[in-house]
Amino acid sequence: xxxxxxxxxxxxxxxxxxxxxxxxxxxxxxxxxxxxxxxxxxxxxxxxxxxxxxxxxxxxxxxxxxxxxxxxxxxxxxxxxxxxxxxxxxxxxxxxxxxxxxxxxxxxxxxxxxxxxxxxxxxxxxxxxxxxxxxxxxxxxxxxxxxxxxxxxxxxxxxxxxxxxxxxxxxxxxxxxxxxxxxxxxxxxxxxxxxxxxxxxxxxxxxxxxxxxxxxxxxxxxxxxxxxxxxxxxxxxxxxxxxxxxxxxxxxxxxxxxxxxxxxxxxxxxxxxxxxxxxxxxxxxxxxxxxxxxxxxxxxxxxxxxxxxxxxxxxxxxxxxxxxxxxxxxxxxxxxxxxxxxxxxxxxxxxxxxxxxxxxxxxxxxxxxxxxxxxxxxxxxxxxxxxxxxxxxxxxxxxxxxxxxxxxxxxxx
Amino acid sequence: xxxxxxxxxxxxxxxxxxxxxxxxxxxxxxxxxxxxxxxxxxxxxxxxxxxxxxxxxxxxxxxxxxxxxxxxxxxxxxxxxxxxxxxxxxxxxxxxxxxxxxxxxxxxxxxxxxxxxxxxxxxxxxxxxxxxxxxxxxxxxxxxxxxxxxxxxxxxxxxxxxxxxxxxxxxxxxxxxxxxxxxxxxxxxxxxxxxxxxxxxxxxxxxxxxxxxxxxxxxxxxxxxxxxxxxxxxxxxxxxxxxxxxxxxxxxxxxxxxxxxxxxxxxxxxxxxxxxxxxxxxxxxxxxxxxxxxxxxxxxxxxxxxxxxxxxxxxxxxxxxxxxxxxxxxxxxxxxxxxxxxxxxxxxxxxxxxxxxxxxxxxxxxxxxxxxxxxxxxxxxxxxxxxxxxxxxxxxxxx
Numbered sequence: 154x155x156x157x158x159x160x161x162x163x164x165x166x167x168x169x170x171x172x173x174x175x176x177x178x179x180x181x182x183x184x185x186x187x188x189x190x191x192x193x194x195x196x197x198x199x200x201x202x203x204x205x206x207x208x209x210x211x212x213x214x215x216x217x218x219x220x221x222x223x224x225x226x227x228x229x230x231x232x233x234x235x236x237x238x239x240x241x242x243x244x245x246x247x248x249x250x251x252x253x254x255x256x257x258x259x260x261x262x263x264x265x266x267x268x269x270x271x272x273x274x275x276x277x278x279x280x281x282x283x284x285x286x287x288x289x290x291x292x293x294x295x296x297x298x299x300x301x302x303x304x305x306x307x308x309x310x311x312x313x314x315x316x317x318x319x320x321x322x323x324x325x326x327x328x329x330x331x332x333x334x335x336x337x338x339x340x341x342x343x344x345x346x347x348x349x350x351x352x353x354x355x356x357x358x359x360x361x362x363x364x365x366x367x368x369x370x371x372x373x374x375x376x377x378x379x380x381x382x383x384x385x386x387x388x389x390x391x392x393x394x395x396x397x398x399x400x401x402x403x404x405x406x407x408x409x410x411x412x413x414x415x416x417x418x419x420x421x422x423x424x425x426x427x428x429x430x431x432x433x434x435x436x437x438x439x440x441x442x443x444x445x446x447x448x449x450x451x452x453x454x455x456x457x458x459x460x461x462x463x464x465x466x467x468x469x470x471x472x473x474x475x476x477x478x479x480x481x482x483x484x485x486x487x488x489x490x491x492x493x494x495x496x497x498x499x500x501x502x503x504x505x506x507x508x509x510x511x512x513x514x515x516x517x518x519x520x521x522x523x524x525x526x527x528x529x530x531x532x533x534x535x536x537x538x539x540x541x542x543x544x545x546x547x548x549x550x551x552x553x554x555x556x557x558x559x560x561x562x563x564x565x566x
Numbered sequence: 567x568x569x570x571x572x573x574x575x576x577x578x579x580x581x582x583x584x585x586x587x588x589x590x591x592x593x594x595x596x597x598x599x600x601x602x603x604x605x606x607x608x609x610x611x612x613x614x615x616x617x618x619x620x621x622x623x624x625x626x627x628x629x630x631x632x633x634x635x636x637x638x639x640x641x642x643x644x645x646x647x648x649x650x651x652x653x654x655x656x657x658x659x660x661x662x663x664x665x666x667x668x669x670x671x672x673x674x675x676x677x678x679x680x681x682x683x684x685x686x687x688x689x690x691x692x693x694x695x696x697x698x699x700x701x702x703x704x705x706x707x708x709x710x711x712x713x714x715x716x717x718x719x720x721x722x723x724x725x726x727x728x729x730x731x732x733x734x735x736x737x738x739x740x741x742x743x744x745x746x747x748x749x750x751x752x753x754x755x756x757x758x759x760x761x762x763x764x765x766x767x768x769x770x771x772x773x774x775x776x777x778x779x780x781x782x783x784x785x786x787x788x789x790x791x792x793x794x795x796x797x798x799x800x801x802x803x804x805x806x807x808x809x810x811x812x813x814x815x816x817x818x819x820x821x822x823x824x825x826x827x828x829x830x831x832x833x834x835x836x837x838x839x840x841x842x843x844x845x846x847x848x849x850x851x852x853x854x855x856x857x858x859x860x861x862x863x864x865x866x867x868x869x870x871x872x873x874x875x876x877x878x879x880x881x882x883x884x885x886x887x888x889x890x891x892x893x894x895x896x897x898x899x900x901x902x903x904x905x906x907x908x909x910x911x912x913x914x915x916x917x918x919x920x921x922x923x924x925x926x927x928x929x930x931x932x933x934x935x936x937x938x939x940x941x942x943x944x945x946x947x948x949x950x951x952x953x954x955x956x957x958x959x960x961x962x963x964x965x
Contacts, residue, residue: 276861280891282811433675515667537756539749540754
């Protein structure tokens with residue numbers, strides 16, 4: 154009899170699985186679907202007109218895809234600039250140029266966040282320049298108006314009280330987007346859907362894009378100015394709808410009890426090897442790819458940046474495999490050829506070393522053996538630069554594969 | 567007896583639960599995961615621009631794909647589209663083979679020869695004028711994926727690659743990923759997007775009728791074989807003739823505006839009959855919201871393939887008409903009397919920003935143009951009807 158029961162249960166489960174198609178729901182991070190957390194891995198501003206006569210800025214776009222309900226968003230700019238410590242230029246920004254720090258000063262990577270709130274009305278798109286932000290006067294809908302008396306401004310239905318049953322229209326009231334904290338600035342922007350009390354909510358209604366713009370003013374001898382834009386989609390982390398397993402300010406990404414979908418196990422980058430010639434006939438440019446990686450985990454409360462060791466597996470078109478690794482702490486914006494060596498001519502990412510124009514690189518974040526126990530997932534975007542005296546750039550989102558066993562964590566202040 | 571009745575009841579309940587779960591496959595195309603069908607909606611080789619295709623096998627086994635170029639150029643390219651000026655809709659197909667984890671690339675105007683004698687980039691550098699020729703060397707170094715033909719002159723259309731087995735039968739391997747880079751050779755202006763992927767399911771019966779989404783029908787006896795195509799897309803774009811807020815703040819800009827921005831939307835219907843060569847028409851509805859939460863609507867019909875500036879779709883997209891600089895547009899397909907099935911489409915956007923240092927003059931030689939392509943977004947909650955790709959029977963055979 155026990156055997157009959159066992160067979161019955163097995164058949165019942167099998168029947169259900171066969172009929173349902175046996176397809177388990179997968180939890181994926183995606184930049185092509187609305188989400189509850191948006192990550193813009195690279196935001197860059199440099200309005201100084203220096204010797205290169207270049208100035209650049211980033212236009213941030215964010216939209217509420219919900220057609221009826223406004224959404225509150227808590228955003229964090231994460232400043233990944235390096236600064237001089239000591240010496241005569243103490244505190245000066247030295248990102249990418251350690252020689253700025255003189256007389257015994259050291260260029261030290263720093264990590265600092267500033268945060269702000271946005272209120273998006275139903276279906277509303279919003280854009281701003283990272284260098285300037287969006288002040289009250291620039292908000293499209295700074296205040297609401299009472300439906301029954303449009304001449305009366307309001308912040309909530311209560312403000313329309315003299316008109317019984319009157320309601321206040323949706324507005325951006327409470328929104329103030331500051332400029333990035335430094336100029337030049339390089340870092341990340343992260344936005345999280347929250348409720349009126351500031352508690353993260355599982356509303357997959359946000360989408361976004363970043364457009365990086367670079368203007369090179371005519372140099373001595375150059376007849377024309379130059380202008381370049383590159384855009385990528387913000388990476389979305391979808392909420393699962395599950396209740397937070399711990400504190401409300403601790404967002405759990407993936408793992409056994411996920412509040413949000415987990416970060417991918419692998420990032421996959423298709424790229425041209427460093428210094429490859431543009432193969433399009435009649436062109437005359439070489440191609441270089443910059444890879445931007447940010448850790449999925451961050452402790453914004455204790456100002457502990459996420460970190461992971463990025464393992465790179467590189468395949469060329471001959472199916473030959475190379476590998477290297479480099480630690481990512483907080484933020485990495487690096488030429489591919491500088492991942493494994495400072496000398497690009499000797500890099501496994503150099504076209505003369507790899508032997509073919511294009512390659513596939515698989516990137517896996519592994520635990521950097523830190524004690525913070527935050528997680529080692531990585532996310533990123535790539536910028537492909539075509540140079541023939543002037544630079545033209547295309548940005549694109551990386552592909553993702555697999556789910557990580559361990560959770561990543563974002564801890565909010 | 568009572569126990570047996572209980573077991574039978576349990577099985578019935580399980581079947582009911584399973585049946586409830588077995589709703590039609592939703593639209594969940596991906597631009598970030600490997601898939602079994604890759605769609606590159608915008609491929610251009612018209613003399614002024616060219617396209618580099620990159621495809622990679624992300625698995626540890628040999629993979630094969632059957633690819634189709636579909637030429638969506640108008641019969642009379644100088645004239646506007648209309649009933650008497652339909653897209654050509656001619657297709658050219660070819661096969662590619664990729665070894666484990668192998669990336670490959672080609673320039674669509676030249677294609678790629680199957681030439682194992684190409685010298686490695688360790689030996690020679692790439693002369694771009696030799697791409698796709700028997701002297702390509704470094705430009706085409708690597709295991710050639712097969713013979714990739716060049717596209718027809720003045721090609722504007724799409725590329726679609728379907729994962730097949732070594733015998734040419736469609737399979738749900740989900741091992742392909744791809745990118746397209748649109749290049750203007752003389753200025754090196756580039757824009758890049760990820761190929762749109764449709765994941766395959768184990769329900770694939772390996773015939774020439776590929777069922778994208780939906781449930782069991784007479785044409786799709788095993789139900790959906792691939793993820794469905796979205797019937798709704800979410801598009802963020804500046805309004806037409808809006809201004810670039812970064813350019814306008816520059817010191818050289820002494821006028822109110824020194825820039826113009828426009829957006830091109832490329833749309834391809836997912837249903838395609840390569841056997842009877844019948845191009846599909848789709849009615850698209852647009853719901854447009856500006857930053858002031860004002861909503862407008864528009865519609866247009868496309869056949870086969872279309873790459874339209876937003877202002878060509880409807881003047882409401884113009885900044886002066888819509889009254890805002892930034893738009894969120896929900897584009898959805900709808901049924902018509904001639905097409906009762908609500909099929910899906912795939913879409914990609916490309917923004918063009920013009921910097922005009924001479925205030926008020928965006929047509930002068932000093933005007934600088936830069937483009938950026940973007941993958942559009944779609945929703946998880948989207949369940950269109952089944953789309954069907956029909957492959958000619960004689961193409962499903964040993965390549």
